[in-house]
Amino acid sequence: xxxxxxxxxxxxxxxxxxxxxxxxxxxxxxxxxxxxxxxxxxxxxxxxxxxxxxxxxxxxxxxxxxxxxxxxxxxxxxxxxxxxxxxxxxxxxxxxxxxxxxxxxxxxxxxxxxxxx
Amino acid sequence: xxxxxxxxxxxxxxxxxxxxxxxxxxxxxxxxxxxxxxxxxxxxxxxxxxxxxxxxxxxxxxxxxxxxxxxxxxxxxxxxxxxxxxxxxxxxxxxxxxxxxxxxxxxxxxxxxx
Numbered sequence: 424x425x426x427x428x429x430x431x432x433x434x435x436x437x438x439x440x441x442x443x444x445x446x447x448x449x450x451x452x453x454x455x456x457x458x459x460x461x462x463x464x465x466x467x468x469x470x471x472x473x474x475x476x477x478x479x480x481x482x483x484x485x486x487x488x489x490x491x492x493x494x495x496x497x498x499x500x501x502x503x504x505x506x507x508x509x510x511x512x513x514x515x516x517x518x519x520x521x522x523x524x525x526x527x528x529x530x531x532x533x534x535x536x537x538x539x540x
Numbered sequence: 541x542x543x544x545x546x547x548x549x550x551x552x553x554x555x556x557x558x559x560x561x562x563x564x565x566x567x568x569x570x571x572x573x574x575x576x577x578x579x580x581x582x583x584x585x586x587x588x589x590x591x592x593x594x595x596x597x598x599x600x601x602x603x604x605x606x607x608x609x610x611x612x613x614x615x616x617x618x619x620x621x622x623x624x625x626x627x628x629x630x631x632x633x634x635x636x637x638x639x640x641x642x643x644x645x646x647x648x649x650x651x652x653x654x
Contacts, residue, residue, distance in 0.1 A: 427583070456641055463549070465646035466584075466630065479641065514583065520640065527640055528574075531583040 427532035448517030546645035559618040563631030574632040
């Protein structure tokens with residue numbers, strides 16, 4: 424597609440429920456990233472996928488969070504047993520791997536706003 | 541891990557005045573540095589990036605940033621603010637020997653007053 428597409432744009436759920444957030448990256452982009460944006464906290468790195476390599480999960484805050492990327496394209500971020508502190512905007516980004524230049528540019532989606540009641 | 545610190549969570553300037561948003565990085569080796577902007581209810585857009593080709597980097601919408609190794613800084617400037625520049629600005633860093641994910645600062649909210 425022309426840009427990074429995320430769905431749903433807004434999600435309200437009850438504490439304890441599971442949620443799935445979807446990201447459709449730019450066609451041809453081999454790298455995909457998930458970030459969390461909380462009020463006053465900036466962007467917190469969650470997880471990064473690169474081609475067929477094992478994902479970098481170093482930013483996932485707990486084992487309630489998981490993500491997968493099927494077929495090297497669409498990714499789903501799953502939050503199990505949601506807590507109120509999970510309320511945030513979840514941003515997805517994708518990029519080409521810039522190889523030697525290293526300065527790969529991330530293109531972001533508009534985000535999925537999650538509210539846990 | 542590489543990190544950046546943005547000084548000032550809120551900056552207010554008058555329309556037509558100089559915009560200066562501060563960013564300092566922590567790294568012993570010059571990293572890759574970025575500025576992103578987020579307009580209300582929108583995703584992040586890249587303003588400019590530093591890759592070591594030139595220390596003064598020009599970006600979109602009249603913004604520029606200068607990499608200063610001696611000060612470990614990468615401050616964002618614009619000579620004359622417009623009302624449409626009101627947004628959240630994020631500085632980000634990626635180390636040259638780390639993964640491809642970027643580490644972001646906490647952001648600076650720019651308010652432009654008439």
